[in-house]
Ligand SMILES: O=C(O)CCC(=O)C(=O)O
C-alpha cells in the first residue's frame with residue numbers, strides 16, 4: 019500500500035492504535051512513503067543547487083562529478099559493470115536541507131519503524147550512504163546490502179522526482195516481491211530490511227536519481243517495553259499535551275479534549291459494560307483503562323455511529339434476473355480505494371451510577387484511535403453510488419461501533435458537558451449546594467466555548483436556572499441560559515426565573531429573554547403551543563413578585579405576533595392570507611389575556627388601526643376565547659362589533675360604479691394601473707407591456723386580490739396585457755356584508771355586544 023506523506027502513523031493516537039493492535043500487526047519487509055518535494059533542497063559540490071524535478075541537463079552535470087559505482091562483495095570492493103552499472107556521488111559531495119526536510123525525514127522514519135513492525139521504543143536513524151544517478155541502460159542486479167554497522171537494520175532509498183522509464187526498484191523477501199517506481203514530482207521513499215534481496219531494473223529512458231541511506235535502529239533507554247501500560251500511558255499523555263492539527267492542512271486545532279478508542283465487537287446499550295466486553299475488546303479495554311488510570315485520565319464506554327465515504331472501484335456489470343425478467347446492475351463487488359470522508363458521532367455512553375445516557379457528540383478525526391479500521395468490519399448498511407462526477411464511484415458505509423472514551427481527569431467536566439450531558443448542569447448544582455460556588459463558577463466558565471453549539475436539552479432549563487442563580491456571576495449565568503429557546507420556559511420555572519431576574523437585574527433579564535425569542539423567529543407549532551401557556555406563566559411570575567419579567571414575555575410575544583400579522587398583510591398571496599390570519603387568532607387571544615392593561619391598550623390600538631385587514635384574526639381570537647371569556651378581551655369584541663357595523667352600513671355600490679380603491683408601490687406602472695382602477699367607467703384596459711413590467715402588474719393585482727382578470731395576449735411586440743374588472747367587484751362586498759352580519763350576530767349572542775357598545779354587559 020502506498021502511503022502519502024501526512025497520513026503516516028506519527029501521532030500518539032496512531033501509535034496507540036498500533037500498540038493495541040499488538041502482535042496482529044506484524045510489520046512488512048518493505049514500505050513506501052510518498053512525500054512532497056518542495057520542502058527539500060539539494061546542493062552538490064561542483065554543481066551547485068539542483069532543482070527538482072531533475073531534468074536531463076542537471077543529471078548530466080551530476081554525472082560529471084560522479085564516479086562509476088563500486089560493488090562490495092564480501093570483503094572486497096570492486097567495479098563490475100556486469101553486476102552494477104550506475105554513477106555514484108559520496109555523501110561529502112552532497113548537502114541536503116530545506117525548510118522542513120529534517121522534520122519530514124524524522125516523520126518518515128517513525129512511519130517506517132511502524133510500517134516495518136519495529137517496536138515503538140526503537141528510533142530509526144538514517145545515515146547517508148550515497149547518491150546514485152542511473153542513465154539509459156544502467157541498473158543494479160539483485161543483491162543484498164551488507165550491514166556496515168551492528169545497528170544497521172535496513173536501507174532507505176529516496177528517489178528524487180524525475181521523468182524516466184524503467185529503473186524500478188524491486189524488493190523481495192521470502193518469496194514475495196514489491197516493485198516501487200519513482201514519482202515525476204514527489205519524493206518516493208522506500209525502506210526495507212537488510213535481509214531483503216533487491217534490484218534496480220535497467221533505465222530505458224531519462225535519468226533515475228536516488229539517495230540511499232543506511233537505516234540504524236537505536237533503542238531509547240528511557241522508554242518502556244512495547245505494549246506495556248506505561249508506554250500506552252505515555253502516549254495518552256502525549257496525545258492530550260499536543261495541539262492537534264487538521265488532517266488536510268496544518269491548522270492548529272488546540273489540545274484534544276478526548277481520545278475515542280473504537281472497539282471491534284457490537285454491543286447494545288444494555289449489553290455495554292466493562293465486564294461484558296468480548297474477546298480482543300476486553301484485552302484492549304483492560305490496557306486502556308490501566309493506562310488511563312496511570313495517565314490521570316477517566317474512561318467511559320460509548321456507542322458510536324460511523325459513516326465512511328470511499329472512492330470505490332467496481333466491476334460494474336449487468337446480469338439477468340430471472341424473477342424480474344430484467345437486467346440488473348451488479349455492484350456488490352467493489353474495491354475500496356481511498357477514504358473521501360468519514361464522520362463519527364457518539365450517541366450513548368455509560369456512567370458509573372445509573373447505567374447510561376443519550377448524548378450527542380461529533381468526534382473529529384484527531385480524537386479517534388482505531389486499532390481496527392472500520393473498513394475491515396462489516397457495515398450494517400452500505401450504499402453504492404456509481405459514478406459521481408469528480409469523485410468517480412463512491413460507496414457510503416455505516417457501522418455501529420462501541421468505543422472507550424478517555425479524557426484527562428482535570429478536563430472531565432468540559433468533556434462530559436460537551437457531549438450534551440445533563441450531568442454537567444447537575445454537577446454544577448451539586449457543587450453550589452455543597453457551597454463550592456467558586457468551583458462551580460470555574461467549571462461553568464469552561465463550558466463557554468461550546469455550550470451554545472451543543473445545545474442542552476430543553477428539560478434542563480430548570481436546573482440551568484437554579485445554577486445560573488447560584489453562581490452569582492451575571493455573565494456566566496447568561497452564557498448558561500443562552501442556548502435555551504423560549505419554548506423551554508414553563509410555569510414551573512416562574513420562581514427560579516423570578517429569582518435570577520431579581521438577582522441580575524432587568525437589563526440582564528431582557529437580554530436573556532430576547533435571546534430565547536431570537537433563537538427561532540419562524541411561526542412554528544412549538545411557539546403556538548408555548549403561547550397557549552403564556553397566561554398561566556405570566557400569572558405565576560407576577561405571583562412570584564416578578565411582574566417585569568411577565569411584561570418582558572408579553573412584550574416580546576407581541577413583537578413576534580405583530581411581525582407575523584404584518585407579514586401576513588403585506589406579503590404573500592391573498593388566498594393564503596385568510597388561513598394564516600385565522601391561525602394567529604388563538605395566540606393573539608392568549609397574549610391579550612396574559613398582558614397587562616397598558617399593553618392591551620397598545621395591542622388594541624394597533625389592531626384597530628389595521629381595521630378590516632386583521633378582522634379575520636381578531637374574530638378568530640374571540641372565537642378561540644369563547645370558552646373562557648376572560649380577561650379583557652371584551653374590548654376587542656366591542657371593537658369588532660363597531661367595525662362590523664360600519665361594514666354592514668357601507669352603502670351598496672352603485673350599479674355603474676367600477677372604481678376600485680387601491681394604492682400601489684408608487685412606481686410609474688402602479689400609477690397607470692391606479693388610473694385604470696380608480697376610473698368609474700373604464701372596465702377594460704389593453705396595455706402593451708414588456709415581460710418584466712407585466713410581471714410587476716400581475717403580482718400587484720394578485721397580492722391585493724383585486725377583482726381584475728389579467729391576461730397576456732401573445733401577439734405583437736411587446737405582448738399586450740389585457741385587464742378586465744370582474745363582477746366580483748359587486749359580489750364580494752355583498753358577501754363581506756353577509757359575513758359581517760353573521761359575525762355580528764355571533765358576537766351579540768356570545769359576547770353580548772353589538773347594538774349599544776356603550777352599555778356593554780357580559781353575557782352568560
Ligand atoms: O538505487 C537504488 O534504488 C538502490 C541502490 C542499492 O540497492 C544500493 O545502493 O545498495
Ligand SMILES: [Fe+2]
Pocket residue numbers: 161162163173216
Ligand atoms: Fe542495495
